[in-house]
Amino acid sequence: MRATIKDIANLAGVSGSTVSRALSDDSRISKKTKEKIQKIAKELNYKPNIMARGLVSKRKGILGVVLPKATMELFTSQFFIEIMQGISKRAKENNYYIMFDFCKSDREEFMSTKKFVESGLVDGICLLSSRDKDESLEFLKDKNFPFVVIGEPLEKTNTLWVDNNNLEATYNLVKEYKKEKNLIFIGGNKHLTVTKNRVDGFKKACLEFEIDGKILLGRKFSMDEGYRLAGDIEMNEKLEKIIISDDQLLMGVLDYFEENKIFNVEIVSFNRCNVKELWKNKVRTIDIQPSKLGSEAINLLLYGINNNINEKNKMINIEF
Template identity: 35%
Template sequence: MSVTIKDVAKRAGVSPSTVSRVLSNHPRISRETSRKVKEIMEEMGYHPNIMAKSLVSKTTESICVILPKPAEELFLNLFFMELIRGIVTQANRSGYDVLISSGGNEKEEVEAVSRLLNGRRVDGAILLYSRQDDQVVDFLKSNNYPFVLVGRSEKYPDLLSVDTDNVQAAYDATKHLISLGHKRIGFVSGPPNLIVSQDRMKGYGKALADAGLEMRKEWIVEGEFLQESGYRAMSFFMNLPERPTALVIVDDIVSFGVLRGLHELGYKVPEDVSIISFNNISLTELSTPPLSSVDIGIYNLGYTASQALIQTVRNDDKTVLPHRYIIPHRLMIRESSMYSLPKS
C-alpha cells in the first residue's frame, strides 16, 4: 500500500495541509519544519502524485529550456553548459524541475514548445538565444505564455529578458586592443541573424570610430559558434594584402579555432596577432597562450533567467516585476593580448 500525505503528517506531527505546503515550498513554512517533513518523506518512501498536484494547484512546477539548434551541436560549446547549470541550480532551489527541448529549425522549435505548454507539461519557457523575427518568440508572445529570453528582442523590447550589455562589452574589448597600439583590428562574428552578433559588432565599430580608426569589411568574417569558423577565418585573414594585427572574436570556442589556424600558418599570439574573445569559459585559462576574454557571467545569466521566470509564474498577486535584467561584464586580460605594438 502506498504512503499518503496523511501518513507523513501523522509521523511528523503536523497537519496534512502543512505537508502540502512543504511540497509546494510555501514561504510561510519554517526551514526546520520543511527539513523535518522532507526527511520523514524520504524515510517512508513517499512520492507526491505530480499529476494530481498539478490539477489542484494548476501548476506543474516544471519549466522548459528551448535549445537553439540540435543538442549534439549545442553541447560542443561550454557556454551553453554553464548557462544550463545556472538555470537548473536555481530551479531546483525553487522546487522546480527542468525539461530540455530542441529542434533542427524554428518550425520544429515552435512545435516542441507548443507540445510542452499546450499539454500543460511545463509552466513556462527559457529561450537561450535571441534572433531577428523569431517564430518561437512570436508564438509565445501571441499565446501569452510565461517565458524569459536570454538576450534581447528588438521586435518586443518589453519582453522579460536577461542579458549582458553586449555593445558595451565589445566596445571595452576593442578599446583594450586599441590601448595596446593596434590600428588594424579585425572581427570574427557569429551568425548575423543573432542579436548578440549584431550588438557585439556595434560595440566593435563604435570603439573603432571613437578612436578614429577604419572599420573595413575585409576585416570582418561571419560564421557559426564553432571552432571550425575561427579556423576558416584565419585562412582568409592571413591571405589579405594587409592583414589585421589584432582580433575581437565573438566566442571563446571560435577563438580556439583561430589559435589553431594561426599556429598552423606559423603566426604567434600575441606577437603577430593579439586576440580577445567573449564568455570566459573555463578552458580559456588552459589554452596556449591563455586567452583574454570578456567574462559575461554565464552562470548568473542562467540563474537569473530561471529566477525571473519562476517569479513570474508564481506572481499570483500580479506585482509589477522588472522586465529586463543586465548582468555585469568584466575584461579578463591574459597572455593573448598583453603585447603592445612598438610606437611608430
C-alpha cells in the same frame, strides 16, 4: 514508509493545507511557522509528490527548454554546458524538472515551442537564443504563455529576458586598445541579438577612438566558421589584435593560425575555454558567467509563472 504532508501536519500541530502552503513558500504563512514545518519536513526526509501537487495546483512541475541548432555542438561548447548547469540547478532548487528539446533549425525551434505549449506538459518555456523576427517569441506572446529568453530581444514588450551587457562589454574591450590603429572583430550569425550588440559596441568604440576596425561575421558560431573567417584576415608583419565573439569561433581561428604558422597575434575572446599551451600567452578569454545567465533565467521564468513580475529583464555585466 514515505513521509506525507499529514505526518508533517501532525507533528507541527497544524492543518495539511498550512503545511502545503508553507512548503510552497506562501506569503500567507508566517516565517516562524514556515521554518518549523520546513525543519520537520527535512527531518522526515519528506519528498513532495509532483504529480499529486500538480493535480491540486494545476501545475506540472516541469519547465521546457528549447535548445537552438548551435547546441548540436553542445559537448564542445563550454558556454552551453554551463548555461544548462545553471538552468538545471535553479530549477531543482525550486522543485521543478527540466524537459530539453534539441532542435536542428529555426523552424524546428518554433515547432518545439508550439508542441510544448499545446501538449500541456510544461508550466513555462526557456528559449536559449534571440533573433530577428523570432516566430517562437511571437507565438508565446500571442498565447500569453510564461516564457523567458536568454538573449536580449529586439522587441522587448511583454518579454522576460536575461543577457550580458554585450554592447558595453565589447566597447570596453576596444577601449583597452584605443592606442591601436587597427583592430579586427570576428563574430557569428548576424541575425542573432548577441552578434548585433557586440558589433554595435565594436563600431561605437572604433569610431570614438579613431580605430580602423574590420568586422568579419560568419553564418554561425562554430569551429568551421572560425577557421574559414581566419583565412579572410590579411596578415602583415605587425602584431594583429583580434576580438572574437565566441569560444567555438576562437578554436577554429587558432586551428587555422597554427596550421599556417601565424603567431604574430594577440586575441581576446568571449567565453572561457581551454587553449593549447602554445597559445596561453597570446589568448585571453573572458568569463561571461553562463551558469548565472541560466539560473537568472529560471528565476525570471518562475516569477512569470506565479504572476509576480517585479522586473522585466536582468542584465549581467561582464567583468574583465
